[in-house]
Amino acid sequence: MRFRRIPDETIRRLPVYFRALLFFAEQGSRYISSSSLAELVGLNSWQIRKDFSYFGGFGTRGVGYEIAELLKQIRKILKIRTGQKIALVGVGNLGSAMLAYPGFQIYGFEIVAAFDNNPKKIGKKVKNVKVEDVAKLGSLKRRRIRLAIIAVPCEAAQNVADKLVNAGVRGILNFSPCYITVPSTVKVITIDIAMDLARLPYYVPGSVFAEW
């Protein structure tokens, strides 16, 4: 089932809620108020209540939302399930950081294949994943890997994206500092690690920075 009427911006916040709800569940909580959740994730509580209402999440006054139920709903909507196989292209610093990152597991993702074009890296293991030659991206089709992370320099990104699409990849997380174009049947999310930093000065009192 797809919940087609959920706005993309709500979808974007669901992983944020998911992670926070897991955190509260680990602390032993069964119920959570929208205001406690708001405080942890840095969003407004009305926004959270509105987002939850899209999938029939209605809290009980004085009790709040049942954490287990919310987690179940978000899992269903985002199709979070264990054993989702991901391919990584580009085993530089950023790619290596991803292979070592413990956070993917929360959402059921596992990076099971890694590719690079550097002969010194090909054949070596990074965090238990053997680095393969990027020329062999085509093997993803046979291995039924449909999601990929691109962490290559700008110049190489479009070429890698084309090869991934040809190999049957249908979802791409693009960490290269470039836009890539793909057929409309493929979803690309482009991430720029500088963008989040770019918001910070807005929230920091103006007196801190000398005008020039």
Next chain:
Amino acid sequence: MRFRRIPDETIRRLPVYFRALLFFAEQGSRYISSSSLAELVGLNSWQIRKDFSYFGGFGTRGVGYEIAELLKQIRKILKIRTGQKIALVGVGNLGSAMLAYPGFQIYGFEIVAAFDNNPKKIGKKVKNVKVEDVAKLGSLKRRRIRLAIIAVPCEAAQNVADKLVNAGVRGILNFSPCYITVPSTVKVITIDIAMDLARLPYYVPGSVFAEW
């Protein structure tokens, strides 16, 4: 000047627009339609028009928005200016990727200090930045560095945050897979590189994944 009534979610999208507008400007465009912009950044054009209306950005029918004017406004709101000094704490894979990342420059940021607790790293240069002992975080006050990136393991994040706050840091971009708490005068943006990946399966046709 602060534009206090601009919603946080709009602020979050401004760096996305900023980068896309620079891209169009580099291609030689002077005007841009909300629909072209929408296509590049993957948002709805009505959302973009609404966001722009918060700061008096009104396009001309048949012509679109003037790119230079939009860039100027966004720069003003986000306080994007050259020479914004940033400290990085944690020079592991992710931290090293940040030191090498060309994208910070677009927003006027420069990582001018890097800290780690590993004696093997202290004193070495990574991308022209000398790695300092994390015990010396207090020097940030004297150096007037007010923004920092945390890229340390979960267990160390809160301790690092406390020291940064004591050293006068007022804005933190937290890449550790943990929540941190700071006084209300300090702004923290916590980023989880897995969260963006978590949205992908939602957009990928269900048939692709075998149910189990």
